[in-house]
Each structure stands twice: as structure tokens, then as C-alpha cells.
Amino acid sequence: MTKESLMNFYLDYIQPLFKNRKSLIGLIILLIYILMATVGAAVIPLDMNSNFAERYQKPSLKHPFGTDYFGVDIFQQIVHGSRAVISLTLLASFLAVLIGTIVGVARGYLEGIAGKIIDVIIMVFLVIPSFPALLILSAIFMDKDLNVLQIALLVAIWLWAPLAKQISAQVLSIKTRDFIEASKILNMPLRYILFNDIVKLLIPYIFINFVMQIKGAMEFSVGLMFLGLAKFDPTHWGIMLNYALYQAGALYTTQGFHYLFFVILNIVLLIYGGILLSQGIEEIFNPRVRGNE
Amino acid sequence: MNYFINRVIYLLAVFVIAVSGIFVLVNNMPGDPAYGLAVSIAQQRNMQIEQALEIARSMMGIDPDESLLTRYGKFMSNLLKGNLGYSAFYNTSVNDIISKSLPWTIFVISLATLLSFVVGIFLGALAAQKRGTVIEWIISTVSSIIQAIPPFILAVLILFVFSVTLRLLPLGGAYPVDVEPSFSFEFIYKMFLHALGPMLATAIPQMASWTLAMRGNTSQIMEEDFIRFAEIRGLRDSVIARKYIRNNAVLPLVASLAIGVGYMLGGHTLVESIFNYPGIGFYFGKAIAVRDFGLLTGLFTLIVIGVIVATFIADFVYSLIDPRVKLK
């Protein structure tokens, strides 16, 4: 890792992200939430004590997002909840991409029956509707206390398949390209062929996919929490959503709307940040997609 | 023909693996599958739980001493006969529940598919044509934002805004309780009204996705040489837009129609629960809540069948309309 190769890496992959408007905004949004999860949660206190006198207060200077049914400040909960949300989502996305890449590359490399078997497995996970399957899986484990890694894995199981399919298709087509043949002819070891040539070409895909997984991982994990199917940090936004809707009867009175509103706002904003970033990355690597220039 | 036989075998294999996987998973978890039913029987008939368990087991056709393999065998043979299992909570066959609820889900999903596809295609083509204008920017940005809203959250918002606050739409159910089910205009009208909420919650996210996909396709096609050649030949813009651009751009989207239906079915589960709409998703949610694994497995099998059939039909239809595939 010479200084020069680092510089090249920065110029090729990192700098374009700052120049493209969409990816820049997306990055900023994600960074805000990551900051919220790391610094914010440490800085802002969390007072979960019920204070019925203050319940359902509208947003004000004292309570930027208002208070919930129990009089607890919503803003504090959001900030603290971001820790759970970000860690779970990023972990799930990472795992999904990891599994997807490994399976995809393996499939691309294996021919014959082994390859076909992997194909079927990928297809199985593509065909099974992910969210219902996730629900079933969680219902099975409902009684157990799961840690972040386990929940992330549960979610990731239903996210890796599309990436695996894409990657396997790419690897299969790349395999026939001339320079890989050249590597083989020059007798370079298999590992060299595998990593240097193929992985380099796949990096944009993987990157885009990781960011897009944020949307899927968020939807699934928030959905899980919303249904109360996984015991987790009670400040997780999905669980807050559950409280907002079901426990506190926000549905039947318009009083509690701000509660619902702010939780939803943050969920949507975070996902949107991910979408913007992935759209920006797509524009960078596929110039045809750009809108007006 | 060969291609189709291959495809059928392939999808069949996928189906078997998927369903078996879920069966094994569900049946391997700790706890007695007959427990739920036994509890309600014991309560109803005021008997000891052990007796109730026996009755429950015989009702569900479960023998506790059976190995997983035998149970699996019974499950698969039942499946071949068309029997999807037994619901402990509702104390009736899964097929029974399906016959009550499937029509509603099909009703909503069909409407949602139609709406999202047609409107999505239209908006996407529009956005591509008016590239660089405010209209395109609005369509693209709004579609992206919609994509950021998970379907069930959209459902909550729709429910809240239209039903609770504005009182425009009913709060739940497939049809109002105060009107007699019949073919009267009032009933049919109310039926659509009740379906509107779930339909929109499912259709809108999918619509956004079609819009962006169509915009992408159309933009790409517009730069193709054959468009240029059509212009050179003096063809009118409207003809080019229709026959050359749109037809070519829509084709790949038809192929992904099945996948779209799959996604909609997936998110629909929660949507129905939120709207209390008595379709497959609603009962699925209920089964999760009360841990009725018989019902869960049965409904899940049904959903997998549905997705596979949809995939197959979409493949078939696509091969008919795309000449490039037709002739292979």
C-alpha cells in the first residue's frame, strides 16, 4: 500500500463521491445519523422516567420533538435509538453483502452440477417472499433474547440473494474475457486471477449494493421491531413506532401525531440518505444515468 | 418446448426445497405444535391439559412419537392431495381459511399491480422524455422519496391521514358491517373504498420503483441508433415514441412483473394487518402473533406457490411478446 496507490484509490473511488451532488447529500445524511449514534448518544442524556404531567407535549424548545405517551422526551429517544438502528442496519447490510459476494463469486467460479446447485439455492431465496419468511424465522426465535449479531444475521439471510445472482452473472461473463485467459496462460496462481481481476471489477457493484441494502435492512429490521418480534433496545425506532401506534393509541387520537411523525421522519430520512448515496454512486459509475449536465 | 420442461422442473425443485426448508425449521423449534389448540380445547371443554393435548393431536393428525421424517412425509403427501394443513387457533383447515381470505388478497393485489404498472410506466416515460426539466426532477425526486418509505409505514400514514384525521376511508375490514353483502351498488362501492387503503399502500411504493426503472430504460433506448434511424426516415415523433421507444422500454419491465408481484406480496402481509383487511396477509400476521405454526406453514406454502406461478406465467408471457426470445 504505497502512498501513491492510496492517493489513486482516493481519487478514483472517494473523491467522485464528494463531487456528485446526490452522493454528497446522501453521505451527509448518513454521517449525521452515524454521528448521532456515536457522539450524540453519549452527549445527550436519556431520561426514560415517566412524567405523566408532560405527556404528549407538542414540539418546543425544551422538547424538540415533543413528548410521548409517558411524557418522555422523543428527541432523546430518537438519538439513543439511532445507535441501535445504525448498528443493526449496518451490520445486517454488511453481512448480506458478505454472504452475497461469497456465494456469487463461488457460483461464478464453479461449473457444472455444483454451480447449478448454488443456482437453485439462490433461486430459492429469491422466490421465497423475504419479509414473511423473516417473520416466521423470528417467530421461531421469539422467546430467546437475541443479540445484535444474531438479529442482523436473521435479516441478512433474506437480503443476500439478489446480490449473489448479480455477482454470479458478472463473474461468469468476466470469466470468458480475454485478460483472464491471459492470466491463465501466463500461469499465474488461481488466487491471483480470482482476486485481482475479478474483484476489482466487482467493487462498484458491491459498493452500490451495500448502500442499497441499507434500505432493505432498515425496512426489515424496523418492520421486525414494529411487530414486536425481536426483543431489542426499546429506543429502537421500530419499537418506538410500535408504541406510538399500538400502545399509546396514537391512531385514535390526533394528539399523538407528532410522536408518529418524528419517528417516521427519521426512519424515512435515513433510508433516503442511503438511496441518494446509491443513486449518486450509480451515476458515477454509469454516466448514462446522469440527468442534466 | 425443451426450455419449458426445464423451467418447470427447475421451479418445482425450488418449490420443494423452499417449502421443505420452512417445514423443517418450523417443526424443529422447541415447543409442542399442538399446544395452542390444546389450550383452547382445555378452556372450552374444561378438561385437563393432557387430555386436551391428546385430542388436539388427533385433530391435527400429529403423533408425538413420530420422527421428523414421518411428519415430513405426511406433510408432503397432504400437500400433493391439496391439503395445506390445519390451523390450531381457528380450529379449522387451512384450506378453509384460504378460501375465505384469498379472494380479498387477490382483489387488492390485482388492482395494485395494474395501477402501479400502468401509472409507473406512464410517469417513467414522461420523465425520460422531459429530461432535464422541472417535471422530470419532480417525478424522479418524489419517486425516490417514496422508495424510502417502507410499505407498512406508508400504510400507517394512509390510515392515519385518511381514516383517522380526514375520515374519508373506513378504518378497516373488507366491507362495512352495516351493509348486507350483495351485488348492490352500495356494497360494491363500499368494498372498493375499503380496499383503497391497502391497495394504495401496496401500489404506491411499487409504482415508484416502476417509474424509476421505466425512466432508466427509456433514457437508454432513446440514445439507440434505431431511434436515430427512425428520425432520419422522417417518422413522426409520436410514432417513434410509441412503437420504437416505449415498446422496447417496457419489455424488460414485463419480465420483472413477477418479481414485482413477489415484492408486493411480501410487503402486503403487514399492510393487511394494519388495515385489518381479512386477506392472506392478515391471517399470516395473526398466525405469527398466536404462534399457530400449522396455519403459518400452510399459508407460507401458498404464498410460495403463488410467487412461483406468477414467475412462470410472467416468463411465459414474456417469451410470447419479445421476438428475441420467441425465436430462440
Next chain:
Amino acid sequence: MNSLIKVENLRAVYLVREGTIKAADGISFDVQENSVTAIVGESASGKSTIIEAMTRTLPPNGRLLEGKVLYKGKDLLALKKEEFRRIKWKEIALVPQAAQQSLNPTMKIIDHFKDTIEAHRINWSHDQLIQKASEKLEMVRLNPDAVLYSYPMQLSGGMKQRVLIALALLLDPEVLILDEPTSALDVLTQAYIVQLLKELKKKLNITLIFVTHDIAIAAELADKVAVIYAGNIVEYNSVFRIFKNPLHPYTKGLLGSIMAINADMSKIKPIPGAPPSLLTPPSGCRFHPRCEHAMDICKKEKPPLITVEDGAQVACHLYSQGGRKDA
């Protein structure tokens, strides 16, 4: 003989991120009725730009700065879009490069013909259409029964190219313009197409203009040749005289660098240097950096295209009206 088409001072550029590419820098030439004119130049010399500008088919980043294309007394570039659309194809037909992608993949060939006549409000009956289309397909040596009801992907590259030509001839145009009719084809098919064009030239009363980088094709088909270098016509002469007695240094260099099977390898001289960037073209005569006869004036002033003798035209400071300046 009267000129059917008169191009006057055509200037066109392409807008790119780095600036503007000055691709057509004051092109003027005449095309006589029923003649075959070849526009010859290297890649990126601006020869396609001329065609694009003339037929109003510049790409989205192309801009026509000035110029006139007079056809039957009308300036094609000044016509309203709808008026031009009606002349397009009926009188002047353009066969673009890269036939591979020019046909709609989801439409049969017969439908392409149908679309074409419908666009020009021609009321042929279905049978008439088939008959006319078959006629044109036979003219390009294709079998109508096999081709008419096929989809583009079922045809080879050479066949598709010929379909384009048949489509171009459908409405019996006065002018047929071909952009690189033989590139992207294998040598055998190339020969075939050249044969075909020769036949068409004999059989039909048609004016042919084609663009190519292959001098040999020009030699076989053309009556007059216009040599393009860096966006300018440097020489415009009859094909015979260009080969016998090239005037412009570039033309001489071009002919000197061609390999012929029976030529003496030692006599082949490539032109030193490389074609200039049209983004920042050289001052004055754009060929001066590579020209062995370059003089001071060549760097400062761009030589105009002047008629030297017997209708030969050249743009070079070595020549003045009526003859060569130096011995």
C-alpha cells in the same frame, strides 16, 4: 451540368466538457446531378460531421454555427422542421453507419417499410407495399421471402446494411447519402456492397454521396473525391486526377502511405506526426505542422479553397488561382 446540391460555408461544432470541437470549419462544395461523390478522410477528420450537418442529424451536443445547403433552390438548413421532414427520405435519404443497431429489434423488416411509407402519407395497399419492398430488396440482392418477415436479429451484419439501403431506395430518392457503407463489415461483404453500389449507380438515376476512410472504395465508386483533413476540404477533384496528380500535400501523403499488394514496400511513407485535436486546432492551415512544404503564411492564414485548373479545387498556399505558385 448543374449542381443538385450546393453546400456553402458549413460550420459545425460539438460541445464537450473540455470545450468545443471545431469539426466542420467552413465546408463548401457542389454536387452534380447523377454523380458519385466521395468524401474521404481519416477518423475524426470531420467527414461524418458534414453529413450530419447537411441532413440535420447532428447529435444532441452538436451545433450548427452557420452554413447553407441549397437543394433545388431551397436552403435545407433553413426549412421548418415539418417541411424538412417531408423532404427527408423522399428526396434525400441517409444510410447511417453501423447498420447493426439501426433497425428496431422488436419489429419485422416489413414493418420498417410500412412505417416509412406511412410517415410520408403514401397510400399503397398492402400488396403494393410488399411488391415495392421486394423490388428494392432484390435490387440489393436480398431474397424478399426470407428477409421481409424476419426480425433484425435473424439477419447478418451485411444483410442489415443492405436492408438499410433498400429502405433508403424505397421512395426513389434523388440523393442517396451513405456514411461509411463498408466499415464494420468483413472484406468479402465490403466487396459485395461496393459491387452493389456500382450496379445501383448504373441502373438508377441517382446522385450518390458517400463518406469513407477507405480511399480504395472511393477509387472504385466515385466520380469526384473531396479530401477532408481536420474539418476542412483540402482537395476536391475528379477521382482520376486525384490519383494521377494529387495537388495537396496531404493527399499526396495519403496516397503515398497506402499499401498495395504489388507495391514496393520501401516506397511507402507514412505522414509524419499525428492528426490534430479539433478541440484546439492548429492556427492557419491545419495541416502545417505536418507539411514538408509549410511556409510562414501557412501558420498564419487559413488557405481558402480555390479552383486551380479544369475544375480542380485545392486549399493550399502553394497554389494560386490558375496554377501552382512555385515551380
